[in-house]
Structure formats: structure tokens, C-alpha cells
Amino acid sequence: MSAPRPKVVIVGAGFAGLAAAKALHRAPVQVTVVDQHDYHTFTPFLYQVATALLEADAVAFPVRGEVRRLGNVAFRLATVTGVDLDAKAVDTDQGRLPYAYLVLAAGAVNAYFGHSEIAEHSLGLNDLPEALQLRNAILDRFEAAVWSADPAERARLLSFAVVGGGATGTEFAGALAELVTGTLARDFPGLDRSEVSITLAEASPHPLSVFPRPLPVAAERALQRKGVQIRSGVMVTEVDKTGLRLKDGTRVPAATVIWAAGVRASHLADSLGFRLGSHKRIAVTPALQVDGHPEVFVVGDFAEIPQPDAGEPLPMLAQVAIQSGRQAGRNIGALLRGDIPQPFRYKDLGTMATVGRGFAVADIGPVRFSGQPGFLAWLVVHIARIAGMRTRALTLANWVSGYLFRNRPVRLIVGPRGADQGQLQDQA
Ligand SMILES: Cc1cc2nc3c(=O)[nH]c(=O)nc-3n(C[C@H](O)[C@H](O)[C@H](O)COP(=O)(O)OP(=O)(O)OC[C@H]3O[C@@H](n4cnc5c(N)ncnc54)[C@H](O)[C@@H]3O)c2cc1C
Structure with missing residues (x-):
């Protein structure tokens, strides 16, 4: 034996x-x-789940399906x-x-840096349950706004603040702006677009500050063109149920705060x-x-x-x-x-981030580009990285729908309603 x-x-x-x-x-x-969890998550697309472009099963794959091919690997939940x-x-x-x-x-x-009140009054975007919760919350805000006859109350309900202008916050803010101006504007004809506000707060001078210049500036302009207000160069010092306070004392009112400022x-x-x-x-x-x-x-x-x-x-x-x-x-x-373990040598394959449909920044070796060429590069690289033919087909179908026809097909409030969750509890 x-x-x-x-x-x-x-x-x-x-x-x-x-x-x-x-x-x-x-x-x-x-x-x-x-x-x-019994699934593996393709995190780069989580913001697309949160903004109703992709279904959950386009970004999550059963782990058992991944390991069954590997004869000596078992899975335990x-x-x-x-x-x-x-x-x-x-x-x-x-x-x-x-x-x-x-x-x-x-x-x-x-990461909330020891401030439990931030966790209490914000929503995250770090895993699939959070992405779904965020999608529910966004859609729920719009449904609640329809019921209000008071313009000030509607503006409050439809105020969103994203904290953190790294890749997660920037990609989410761009996609949220498109969800609002595209599909939701059509779905909610009684609501005025000017009542919706999206603010991106970032402590560095520009969003995507880890990218080399001039990409952060290009990304910031792309966000502004989509209607996102940028509050950069100043730290967020407080998050409560009415929004943010910045270090310079100003307040950013927000009924929904999305925390993307650290892990x-x-x-x-x-x-x-x-x-x-x-x-x-x-x-x-x-x-x-x-x-x-x-x-x-x-x-x-x-x-x-x-x-x-x-x-x-x-x-x-x-x-x-x-x-x-x-x-x-x-x-x-x-x-x-019986050999000696070798040191790890990281091979940098480059980084990319989208700012909505048709715009991305890419920093790949000596090559840096933004705008549509960046977006095409992002599309090619990411479609190649998605595991499985079925998932790839699902994703491509939704991208065609979203990027060509400005349709975000997964506008569904599934599971607990946003207004039943954490920070939204006492405001609905
Ligand atoms: C929204 C978002 C977008 C991102 N976009 C990009 C991008 O575009 N490009 C990029 O390079 N990186 C991106 N990242 C970062 C990237 O996702 C991470 O660097 C990467 O996932 C790290 O892989 P990992 O295997 O270390 O951890 P993960 O992929 O997070 O996997 C950790 C696993 O451990 C499991 N786990 C944790 N604790 C326990 C426990 N106690 N018991 C059992 N299981 C546990 C979790 O369920 C999870 O499945 C993004 C991250 C997020 C959140």
C-alpha cells in the first residue's frame, strides 16, 4: 500500500x-x-453587478466546478x-x-480604520453580497423618491456619495452616473435628473492617483462629463446618516454613502x-x-x-x-x-480602470492611454480573463446591451430591500 x-x-x-x-x-x-462561500468571485466586475449591468452569476463561479478538474483537489464549505x-x-x-x-x-x-460608525452608515463593494445590497439600495432610493411630493426630500433620497477615488470608487461612480442618466431616467420619467447628485470624495488631488500622469486628470474629466461632482484633495473625517463631513469643514449631504476608501x-x-x-x-x-x-x-x-x-x-x-x-x-x-523555496518575483502586467462606457485608463509597461483606446484594451483583456464560456457569453450579451443600447438589464430589487439595511434603516 x-x-x-x-x-x-x-x-x-x-x-x-x-x-x-x-x-x-x-x-x-x-x-x-x-x-x-461555495463560489469564486471575479471582483473587477462587482461594480457592474452593483449598477445593474451584470447578473451575480456573471461574476461568480462555483468553486466545485473549478476544482473538480484538478484530480487531487477537494473543496470544503x-x-x-x-x-x-x-x-x-x-x-x-x-x-x-x-x-x-x-x-x-x-x-x-x-477597512474602517477603527470607525465603526462608518460601517454603520455606509455600504461597501468588496464582495458579491455587498454588490447586490448596493444595487438594491440604489434602486430602492429611486422607488422611494417617486412617492415623495417634496423636491427637497427627493433630492435627499437621490444623493449618493462615494468615498475613495481608487479603482473601485471611480469605476463605480462612473457606472452609477450612467445608470442614473440612462436606464433609470427612462424608468422614472417623473423624476428630474437634476434632483440626483453623485459626489466622489478623494483625499488625493485626483481620482485614480496611483496611475501615472496624465491619466488621473483624464479620468477626473471623464467623471465630470458624466455629471459626477469631484471633491478631491481633502479627507473625509466623518460619515453619518446624513452624509459626509470633509476636513475643511464642508458637508456633503448623501442619503447613500458608498465606502471604497480602503481595505x-x-x-x-x-x-x-x-x-x-x-x-x-x-x-x-x-x-x-x-x-x-x-x-x-x-x-x-x-x-x-x-x-x-x-x-x-x-x-x-x-x-x-x-x-x-x-x-x-x-x-x-x-x-x-527537498529543494529550497524560491523568492516570489512579481511580473507587472499593467493596470486599467474604466470610467463608464467608452472610457478607460490603461498603464501597461511603457504604454499609457485613456479614452476609447483604453476602453477597447480593457474590454479585450477582461473578456479574456473571465472563466467559462457560459459566463463569457452572459457578460458579452449584457455588455452589448449596456454599452451599445445604454440598457442596464438587471434592475431588480432582490432579497432584503435597501431601505431595510444598515444605514438606510431610519431614513426610508
Ligand atoms: C470591487 C473590487 C474591484 C477590484 N478590481 C480589481 C481590478 O480591476 N484589478 C485588480 O488587479 N484587482 C482588483 N481588485 C482587487 C482584487 O480583487 C484582489 O486583489 C484579489 O481578489 C485578491 O485575491 P485573493 O485571492 O487574495 O483574495 P480574494 O479574491 O478576496 O479571495 C479570498 C477568499 O477567502 C475567503 N475567506 C476569507 N475569510 C475566510 C474565512 N475566515 N474562512 C473561509 N474563507 C474565507 C473569501 O470568501 C474569498 O473567497 C478589486 C477588488 C474589489 C473589491
């Missing part, structure tokens, strides 16, 4: 966890991927609650999973006893291991990955997650063979 294969447990079926599983599928190990490093076992709400090697890839959640490693990181770095990510060695525990690898958004030049740690991006997950898989293979 052959000896049992060493067990590898991968926590998280996101970009990093699945990449690690795929890298191990020919290795002589038995892999278990564990996630609190469970929430990981801790790791017993001495016993080499992962604790979950369903039971224990022993491991010989562990890959922690639990991703990130919204941190998932809360599991706090309980593991490892050294935490920026964004509460777990600090790792260049080979992605935890100091003192060479059998534990940490990857993706959950890890603070150093750069060879000792500059800023790598950013929290899908490509970093995919490539680091793959490297962790390879390094476990190296350990099994």
Missing part, C-alpha cells in the same frame, strides 16, 4: 487560493480548498476560525482540517499570532512563508509581500494574488522534493 499523500489546506478560493490549487494539481499531495500551528490543523466552524502544508489566502475586507486583510489575520504589516496583512518572507513556520505560506491580499528592492510591499491586486498563489504552490512542490 502506498504512503498517504501529504495534506495541503488552502484557506480561500479567491484568485490566490485557486492559483495555488492549480499549481499543485500534479504534485503528490492531497489538497483541500476551504472557503466560507466552511468558515475558518483559527489555525493550531503546533498541531498543524485548521479550525473551522464545521470541524478540523489537519495539514502538512498550509496556504493562507483569505483576501481582504473593507485590510480579512479578520482571520488578527487571530493567528503572526506579525502584521500595512493593511493588517501578514508579513511574509520573499518565498511567501511565515517566519518560524516554513510549512505556512501566505499569499494574495492576505499577505504583505516584500519587493526585492525593499520598496513598498506589493499592492493588493488580482495579478499579485494569482502569481503569488502560483508561487506558493510551486514552493510547496520544491519542499516536497
